[in-house]
Amino acid sequence: MLPSPKPRVVVGLSGGVDSSVSAWLLKQQGYDVVGLFMKNWEDDDDSEYCASRQDWLDAVSVADRIGIDIEAVNFAAEYKDRVFAEFLREYAAGRTPNPDVLCNAEIKFKAFLDHAMRLGAEKIATGHYARVRETAPGFELLRGLDASKDQSYFLHRLNQSQLSKTLFPVGALHKTEVRRIAAEIGLHNARKKDSTGICFIGERPFREFLNRYLPTRPGPMKTPDGRLLGEHVGLAFYTLGQRKGIGLGGSKDGSGEPWFVARKDMASNTLYVAQGHDHPWLLSHSLRASDMSWVAGVAPSAGTVHEDMQGRSRGALSAKTRYRQADSACRIGELDDGGFSLAFDTPQWAATPGQSAVVYAGEVCLGGGVITKTDRLVAEAMTPAIARA
Structure with missing residues (x-):
């Protein structure tokens, strides 16, 4: 008897090497793969900083090379309403938001996921460096094996329903291996530079860009x-x-x-x-976060060790207060409907309101929230007037 065909997977093809190799790996595994290119920014699509046309051509070339269908979908309105408007509100309020976190939650794993389901998909896939593990209680979000590329920080707001429908094919690979695979199968984007700009907006002079929308x-x-x-x-x-x-x-x-x-x-x-x-004003020993989102659907218990739903210890807690910062051992405390607090043994540098505080237990990303307040290690030499400010 012939084996049953694997389900349809819609892959978010961005034109980059990670999503391209993801699509190829899934096809090799027997999935019915369809590529979907998202266009989410239109304000200056013809500028040197927004290369969506070239990305589309790259995605089409990849789809043709590996033999899958591809379509383009426009989520520009959703992006502007759900991500960019909040992005501007946060900056206007003096905070520093992380648009990649919001973009994943609202576009890639909501608008894109919904569209893929309408196309008959059972799963979606992206080129993120992260992993999903199914356990008896549910689904866990794990760090990518390549520590230098791990993107679980940006994915910490994903819930059980989203993770149950998501595949991260390159999450168990290192970036060098992904590029090697791309070169071996003849993908023209094997050496394409990684995108490091604002999600879907590109790399550009940031102050000049922000000044188009916010007054000085x-x-x-x-x-x-x-x-x-x-x-x-x-x-x-x-x-x-x-x-x-x-x-x-x-x-x-x-x-x-x-x-x-x-x-x-x-x-x-x-x-x-x-x-x-290392000025004292740049160091914080604790913080408060709100707008919580926990992968398991429930908050972890307070303390320094995480226990799963069966009461088993899953390891000591650590947290990141920004993407490129190393994890630091932490304690969860004061966890309520309004948010949670984190205390650190090692002071955190430039913990910033608007950024995400993301909590881990070993390789498992538990979730997190948006930093609202930090307690600085204030210098004793400060005058009383400035200390009160």
């Missing part, structure tokens, strides 16, 4: 002790920990230490900058 509002730029150094262009255009683009090329006190954005006071429209990477 200049104000004072001060040191933690209240010294006036100059003027900023608008708090929305800076993020905590930022070093470049502040406009302070030389040291004011001869120390030679670089300047970093250390705080934004929205009430007085004041930007505070501090010298030195």
Whole structure:
């Protein structure tokens, strides 16, 4: 008897090497593979920074090479309403959002998933470096095996229903292996540069781009002790920990230490900058997060160790407060409907409101929330007036 054909999988083909190899691997495994190219940005699609036409041509070339059908779908309206509008609101409020997290939750694993189901798919697949594991209680989101490319941080808002319908074919591979496979099967994009810009908007001068949508509002730029150094262009255009683009090329006190954005006071429209990477204003020992999303559907228990639904220990807890930052051991506390708190043994550098705090138990991504508040290691030398600010 002939084996039963495997189900239909719709793959998000972006034109990049990761999604291309994902589609090829699935076809090799016997799935009925269909490619879907998402167009999600139209405002300046003909500019040097938005290469969606070239990406579409690359995706079509890949589909032709591996022998699958492909179609294009336009989610620009959904992206603008669900992702970009929130992106602008957060920046206007002085926070620094992570559009990739929201884009995954609202577009790639919602609008795209719904469209794929209408095409008769049983599963969707993307080129993310992450893994899904089915267990007795449900589905777990795991880190990608290539630690330098792991993207579970951006996927932490996925729920059980979404994970049950998702495949990450390259999650168990290293990037070098993915490029090797692409070259061996003759994909022209085997050496194509990875996209590192804003999700679907591309790589561009960020302040210039943001200024098209948000007005400048200049104000004072001060040191933690209240010294006036100059003027900023608008708090929305800076993020905590930022070093470049502040406009302070030389040291004011001869120390030679670089300047970093250390705080934004929205009430007085004041930007505070501090010298030195490890200035106390840039270090936090705890934070508060809201808008929680937990992969299992329930929050992990408070403490330093995660237990699964059967009460089995799954390992010590750690968390990331930004994508490229290393995990740090943490304790979950004060977990309620309004959010949760995280405490760290090692101070976290530039933990930023608007970014995601993502919690792990070993290789398992548990979920997380949006940082709303941090407790800084405030220097004793600060004046009382600045400490209260």
